[in-house]
Amino acid sequence: xxxxxxxxxxxxxxxxxxxxxxxxxxxxxxxxxxxxxxxxxxxxxxxxxxxxxxxxxxxxxxxxxxxxxxxxxxxxxxxxxxxxxxxxxxxxxxxxxxxxxxxxxxxxxxxxxxxxxxxxxxxxxxxxxxxxxxxxxxxxxxxxxxxxxxxxxxxxxxxxxxxxxxxxxxxxxxxxxxxxxxxxxxxxxxxxxxxxxx
Amino acid sequence: xxxxxxxxxxxxxxxxxxxxxxxxxxxxxxxxxxxxxxxxxxxxxxxxxxxxxxxxxxxxxxxxxxxxxxxxxxxxxxxxxxxxxxxxxxxxxxxxxxxxxxxxxxxxxxxxxxxxxxxxxxxxxxxxxxxxxxxxxxxxxxxxxxxxxxxxxxxxxxxxxxxxxxxxxxxxxxxxxxxxxxxxxxxxxxxxxxxxxxxxxxxxxxxxxxxxxxxxxxxxxxxxxxxxxxxxxxxxxxxxxxxxxxxxxxxxxxxxxxxxxxxxxxxxxxxxxxxxxxxxxxxxxxxxxxxxxxxxxxxxxxxxxxxxxxxxxxxxxxxxxxxxxxxxxxxxxxxxxxxxxxxxxxxxxxxxxxxxxxxxxxxxxxxxxxxxxxxxxxxxxxxxxxxxxxxxxxxxxxxxxxxxxxxxxxxxxxxxxxxxxxxxxxxxxxxxxxxxxxxxxxxxxxxxxxxxxxxxxxxxxxxxxxxxxxxxxxxxxxxxxxxxxxxxxxxxxxxxxxxxxxxxxxxxxxxxxxxxxxxxxxxxxxxxxxxxxxxxxxxxxxxxxxxxxxxxxxxxxxxxxxxxxxxxxxxxxxxxxxxxxxxxxxxxxxxxxxxxxxxxxxxxxxxxxxxxxxxxxxxxxxxxxxxxxxxxxxxxxxxxxxxxxxx
Ligand code: HEM
Ligand SMILES: [Cu+2]
Numbered sequence: 040x041x042x043x044x045x046x047x048x049x050x051x052x053x054x055x056x057x058x059x060x061x062x063x064x065x066x067x068x069x070x071x072x073x074x075x076x077x078x079x080x081x082x083x084x085x086x087x088x089x090x091x092x093x094x095x096x097x098x099x100x101x102x103x104x105x106x107x108x109x110x111x112x113x114x115x116x117x118x119x120x121x122x123x124x125x126x127x128x129x130x131x132x133x134x135x136x137x138x139x140x141x142x143x144x145x146x147x148x149x150x151x152x153x154x155x156x157x158x159x160x161x162x163x164x165x166x167x168x169x170x171x172x173x174x175x176x177x178x179x180x181x182x183x184x185x186x187x188x189x190x191x192x193x194x195x196x197x198x199x200x201x202x203x204x205x206x207x208x209x210x211x212x213x214x215x216x217x218x219x220x221x222x223x224x225x226x227x228x229x230x231x232x233x234x235x236x237x
Numbered sequence: 238x239x240x241x242x243x244x245x246x247x248x249x250x251x252x253x254x255x256x257x258x259x260x261x262x263x264x265x266x267x268x269x270x271x272x273x274x275x276x277x278x279x280x281x282x283x284x285x286x287x288x289x290x291x292x293x294x295x296x297x298x299x300x301x302x303x304x305x306x307x308x309x310x311x312x313x314x315x316x317x318x319x320x321x322x323x324x325x326x327x328x329x330x331x332x333x334x335x336x337x338x339x340x341x342x343x344x345x346x347x348x349x350x351x352x353x354x355x356x357x358x359x360x361x362x363x364x365x366x367x368x369x370x371x372x373x374x375x376x377x378x379x380x381x382x383x384x385x386x387x388x389x390x391x392x393x394x395x396x397x398x399x400x401x402x403x404x405x406x407x408x409x410x411x412x413x414x415x416x417x418x419x420x421x422x423x424x425x426x427x428x429x430x431x432x433x434x435x436x437x438x439x440x441x442x443x444x445x446x447x448x449x450x451x452x453x454x455x456x457x458x459x460x461x462x463x464x465x466x467x468x469x470x471x472x473x474x475x476x477x478x479x480x481x482x483x484x485x486x487x488x489x490x491x492x493x494x495x496x497x498x499x500x501x502x503x504x505x506x507x508x509x510x511x512x513x514x515x516x517x518x519x520x521x522x523x524x525x526x527x528x529x530x531x532x533x534x535x536x537x538x539x540x541x542x543x544x545x546x547x548x549x550x551x552x553x554x555x556x557x558x559x560x561x562x563x564x565x566x567x568x569x570x571x572x573x574x575x576x577x578x579x580x581x582x583x584x585x586x587x588x589x590x591x592x593x594x595x596x597x598x599x600x601x602x603x604x605x606x607x608x609x610x611x612x613x614x615x616x617x618x619x620x621x622x623x624x625x626x627x628x629x630x631x632x633x634x635x636x637x638x639x640x641x642x643x644x645x646x647x648x649x650x651x652x653x654x655x656x657x658x659x660x661x662x663x664x665x666x667x668x669x670x671x672x673x674x675x676x677x678x679x680x681x682x683x684x685x686x687x688x689x690x691x692x693x694x695x696x697x698x699x700x701x702x703x704x705x706x707x708x709x710x711x712x713x714x715x716x717x718x719x720x721x722x723x724x725x726x727x728x729x730x731x732x733x734x735x736x737x738x739x740x741x742x743x744x745x746x747x748x749x750x751x752x753x754x755x756x757x758x759x760x761x762x763x764x765x766x767x768x769x770x771x772x773x774x775x776x777x778x779x780x781x782x783x784x785x786x787x788x789x790x791x792x793x794x795x796x797x798x799x800x801x802x803x804x805x806x807x808x809x810x811x812x813x814x815x816x817x818x819x820x821x822x823x824x825x826x827x828x829x830x831x832x833x834x835x836x837x838x839x840x841x842x843x844x845x846x847x848x849x850x851x852x853x854x855x856x857x858x859x860x861x862x863x864x865x866x867x868x869x870x871x872x873x874x875x876x877x878x879x880x881x882x883x884x
Contacts, residue, residue, distance in 0.1 A: 057368045061441040064471060066434055072475035075512075079479065079494070079505065086500030088493075120249060148545075163492045167500035170492035172485065177388045200861075209858075 042204060047124060049211035051204050062212045066219055073223050076175045080231065083167040090165035093172075093235025096156060102232045105148050106224065109183075112141035113221040116214045123210055128202055132194060135210070138217065139190045142183055149180050172231070179227060182220050189213060242416065245395050247373070250312075250329070253393045253828035284817040286370035288355045289777055291377050293674065295352030296667070298381055300745075302345040305388065307741065310335035313735055314698070318731035320719040329706040332417065336391065338401030343425065344384040346521040346655065349663040351380075351435055354463045354524060357670055358439065360770035361457045362775065363448025363786045368441040370815045371857075376431040376438065378825030383428025384812045386832045390420040394836065397421040400713060402510055402565075403484070405495035405503040410488045416836050422485040423832040429477050436470030439463060450788035455547070457768040457792075458534075458541055465551045466520050473516035480509035487837060504569065511562035519558040521555065521655070523551055525662030526593060529615045532669055533597050536612040536714035537604025540792055543596040548591030557586045567635045569643045576635035590601025590626060594619060609764070610684035614665035617692050618657040624655030628703070643713075646706025651700045664691075666742070672763045674877075676776040677755040683747035690740030701726040759881035765867025767795035772804055774879035775873065780812045783872050809873060811866045818862070824853045 042051045050056045084093070089187035153173070156162075163173045193209045200206055245251050269275050312333055316325040325333060357366055367373050368488050386648060390396045397417035399408035408418045443464045447456070456464075484506070486492040491503040534541045541547065563571060563579040597619060606612070630652040632638055642648055672678045717723050762771040771792045773782050784805040790796040797804045827849040834843035 057441050057445050060445060061437050064437045064440050068437065068471045068475050069474045072478060074510070075476050075479040079483065079509075082496070082505060083500065083502065086502070090499075096344060096751075163486070163490055163497065165493075167493045167496075167502060170483075170486065170494050170501075172289040174486060174492070188855070189858070191880065192855050205861075 046169070048202065048204055048207040049123075050208075054162070055106070055204055055208040058208055059212060061100055061213075062215055063158065066215065069219060073178070073226075076171075077226065077230070080171045080175050082236075083171040085168070086166060087168040088166035090169055091159070092119055092168065093115055093162050093231070094237070097235050099232070099236060101148050101152055102228065104147050106228050108141045108145045108148070109221055109224050112138045112145070113218055116217045120211060122215050123202055127203055128197065131210075132197060135190065135194050139187055139194065142187045142217075146180060146187070149176065149183075174187055175225065175231065176181070179220065180221055181210070182223075186216055186220060190217075197233055243393050245392055250325075250750045251392065254479070264378070265874065270317070271624040279819070280817070283822045284374075284819045286374050286815050286817055286821075287779060288359050288367045288370065288373060289674065290350045291373055292355030292357075293701055294377060295355060295380070296349045298384065299349035299352060302340050302348070302384060303741070306337050306340040306345055307332045307738060309340070311738060312525045313337065314727075314731045314734040316715060317717075317727050319728060320448050320717055320721070320724050322716060323643075325715060326717045328398065330602050331400075331713070332391075332396035334713055335400055335417075335585060336387070337793055338386065339397070339421070339425070340384075340522065342401065342517070342655075343428065344380075344387070346659040346663070347403045348380055348384075350466075350521060350524045350659070353434070353528070353663065353670065354439065354459075356674060357666075357770055358460050359442065359446070359459045360781060361675075361768050362443060362446060362451055363769050363782060363788065364442065364446040365785070365812065366446075366815065367438055368446055371818060371821060372434055374818070374821035376435040378821045379431030379434070379828060382430040382829035383426070383431065383832070385422035386427065386829055387420055390417060390424075390836075395838075402514065403506070404510075405487075405506040406497055408484070408488075408506075408581070409496060418484070419488055419836040422481045423835050426478065426481045427828050427832050429474055429481070432470060433474040433478070436467040436474065439467040440471065443467075448786050449790055451769075454545070455788060455791045455793070457527075458530035458544070458547055458739075459524065459527035459768075461548050462478050462523045462525075462551060462704060463531075465555050466523045469516045469520055469523075470557050472559070474787075475522070476509060477513040477517075480506065480513065483509075485835075489835070494535045497529075504566075507566050507569065508562065511565045512559070515562045516555075516558045519554060521659040521748060523554065525658050525812065526551065528662045528666040529597065530600075530614045530671075531613050531768060532665055533600050534792070535537075535669075535764055536609055537601050538765075539600055539604045540795075541596070541768075541809070542599035542602075543592070544791065546592055547596055548590045552584060553589045557582055557589075561586065564633055564635075564638075567638045574790055580633055580635040586632055589628060589629050590849045594623065609668075610664040610679070610681055610688055611669040612689050612787050612804070613662050613685065614661045614668075617688075618661050618665075621657040621661075621692075623655060625650060625655075625657065626632065626640050640841060643711055645702040645712055646705035648704060648712050649699050649702035652702075656695055656699075661691075661884060668768070669764070671757050673746075673761075673770055673775045673777060675752075676761055677751060677757050679747050679751045680755060681741060687740050687743040687747060690736055690743060694733045694736025694740055696733070698730050698737055701730045701733075705730075713733065757881075759879070761879075762794075767792040769804075772797070774876065776874050776879070778872075778879060780814065780872065783809050783812075783876050799878075809869055809876075811869050812872065813866055815864045816862050818860070820853060820857050820860070824850065827853060 041053070046056075050059065115134045116138040117184070118132050122130035122134060153176075156169075161169050161217060162172055190213055193206065193213055197206050197210065246598055271277060282294065285291060312325060313330065316322050316330060355367070355373070359365070380446055395415040395417045397403065397408075397413075397420055398415070399413050400416060402419055404420060408421070443456070443460060483492070483494045487494050487496065487501075493499040495501050495503050495505065495506045530541055530547060560582045563575060564583045565578070567576050608616075628646070632641055632647060632650060668679055669685055705723055705726050708723065710717065710721070758775060761774045764771070769786060769788070772786060782805070784807045785802040786793070787806050788804075789802060793804065796802060827846050831843060831846040831850060834840075834846060
């Protein structure tokens with residue numbers, strides 16, 4: 040394995056830089072995926088049948104908290120990558136761990152929200168609007184869940200093997216993924232929640 | 238548990254299928270045990286990450302699926318051969334045309350093409366492998382087990398029956414209460430994820446792994462077509478992923494996306510399906526264009542005419558392919574403006590396609606043409622595909638389409654595009670590249686026999702359908718009365734279908750015959766060809782090229798032969814290889830069970846297998862295998878042996 044020392048660790052081998060490029064391409068597919076889901080949501084948003092609509096259902100409090108957690112976690116994963124570039128293993132693991140915990144917090148609130156909705160009689164089956172709402176949020180939430188598990192696996196590998204081209208590469212790709220989920224959430228926050236509350 | 242829902246009731250045919258599946262499985266198991274091949278199968282194939290072997294497995298699976306889809310086609314043609322036939326009942330006919338369409342497009346044409354591109358593209362760009370060999374294995378096994386999942390629907394629980402386009406509300410739980418469309422949503426999902434990963438893998442491979450000097454505008458046309466196709470895959474497949482997920486939610490969890498009550502919108506399905514569906518037909522046809530381009534230029538002994546315009550027209554086609562989807566449902570009430578827009582975009586596609594046809598003709602002009610089997614398929618493709626294209630423009634005119642929509646005219650049209658556009662291309666590519674992979678050619682005489690059977694029978698089978706369509710015979714119609722007058726032409730078409738079957742039998746027999754009797758090719762270049770894949774030995778050694786080639790021109794190998802410019806300048810050095818892994822296969826198996834349990838709403842086992850999937854992925858992440866090196870001595874020995882020199 041040729042290691043190019045002039046590049047950051049995560050780019051240092053050909054395989055590494057291919058993986059990062061490949062992940063960007065994959066994010067292209069993810070954008071297409073979420074774009075489709077948003078389209079479905081916009082098509083169905085006014086079709087709430089006999090169920091509640093957005094302004095009756097949404098509450099700004101928990102959503103702001105979710106947004107706060109996810110945006111901050113995007114910042115901390117950035118700090119983790121920064122620490123990684125400087126070779127500070129401890130600091131990196133600390134910020135990485137914080138990121139994952141905030142992701143977990145986000146999930147906890149989202150799940151509570153889902154329970155509240157269902158409790159108020161707004162289920163997946165109630166109306167086309169609610170079906171699309173649950174599936175859009177659920178797909179994002181499932182991505183966060185997957186990210187949590189994936190990130191945990193990476194964290195363990197960093198603990199075991201330290202910062203090397205392989206773990207640096209994985210962490211960097213994970214950070215791309217995590218930022219991406221944040222961007223998607225910003226769209227959800229603005230176009231689903233804020234617009235729905237208006 | 239309620240065993241009733243696993244059963245399929247359908248008389249002799251179904252039981253026959255069950256028995257033959259059971260017997261075939263038993264025969265394979267016994268065969269492997271008797272000949273002690275389990276270890277070989279596992280070590281050399283099931284765990285392989287070699288792009289050539291993965292490609293070969295794709296092609297084998299595709300041939301198997303061609304057989305299955307072909308049997309479906311024969312059954313349909315037999316059922317409609319004469320008025321009031323009693324061979325299949327209405328439900329059974331519905332299931333057969335649905336699985337025929339799905340299998341032919343998703344599990345035959347596409348994997349065949351992905352198989353060829355696996356084998357050939359890394360060679361054409363002078364690479365040692367694809368960018369992500371393990372991911373490639375994951376792609377294959379997801380495709381394979383997705384295809385298997387759809388195939389068992391025939392004998393366990395019942396096949397999907399709402400057409401390959403599965404329009405709602407017909408495909409909803411209300412009107413299609415069997416598990417058939419659950420299979421649809423899960424089997425396609427699993428294999429679709431595999432395909433999307435293939436897309437990522439090949440984009441990176443082509444953009445990042447080219448040999449020194451292989452600029453983008455020096456790439457062989459097949460590689461270009463594959464690059465563009467994979468871009469389409471990456472942007473189109475996520476739409477299918479969502480459509481299928483929503484379908485699954487509607488059918489399994491009672492959501493209201495496509496329902497008729499509670500705000501659901503059935504047309505949303507039709508739109509999502511075709512936003513993926515139309516690009517999908519270009520996913521199978523663009524690589525075919527690439528294959529034909531390479532073959533035409535090899536067997537005319539000329540470089541491809543209008544290289545740049547070939548690339549440009551493919552790029553334009555790929556963009557337009559995302560803007561035409563509503564031409565599949567002009568008659569479903571979206572108004573004049575929308576129809577006009579889609580009508581114009583659809584007709585516009587004919588322009589870049591026409592450019593390509595003329596480029597091929599100009600390449601042929603004044604060429605020194607040799608009429609080999611692959612070249613014959615290519616030459617036959619041009620006029621037949623043009624008929625398909627012209628009838629396509631007829632269908633593209635929204636107002637005229639009210640006349641043709643959902644008739645046999647349409648069925649004739651899309652077979653006239655798909656069969657020459659995809660099937661002839663993969664057969665041509667198969668004959669063309671066969672010696673590269675196996676080290677001997679297929680017999681030309683048998684090959685030409687099969688060719689004439691296939692070409693003539695194809696027209697006999699499908700031309701009558703144009704006329705039947707104009708006479709008013711609708712598609713997906715399981716029988717008709719004698720008074721309609723549809724009988725005679727349908728009988729002709731049935732005869733054509735039988736002829737096609739004979740052609741395919743000869744083709745398969747040719748593989749068997751050639752394996753036994755054809756002489757070995759030690760040159761590596763039996764066709765006197767032009768592109769890099771012919772510069773290495775056949776069969777291709779595991780490492781592809783002993784030395785990475787240096788490219789100075791388009792048609793690099795041809796130029797190096799003509800002008801004596803050496804392609805391989807470096808010394809032979811040890812080569813790094815990825816090691817095999819069983820995890821992609823295991824992942825595929827677990828996905829299969831996950832899909833199966835979901836189909837039957839068996840939640841606990843489904844969750845258990847879902848966790849299994851996560852654990853396997855985790856195990857893959859923790860893998861710390863860095864591959865191995867093939868030593869210099871071994872490479873030199875292999876090279877000598879393949880060139881027929883004694884070691
Ligand atoms: C090999 C010879 C083939 C024959 C004899 C054949 C015959 C047929 C017939 C009889 C139908 C149903 C017509 C109807 O009743 O509506 C049909 C439908 C169809 N065929 Fe083929 N076919 C062949 C090959 C292919 C290939 C190679 C492809 C694709 C690559 C293909 C794709 C389709 C599709 C998509 C449908 C529509 C299914 C639906 O209505 O949902 N066929 N074919
Ligand atoms: Cu179309």
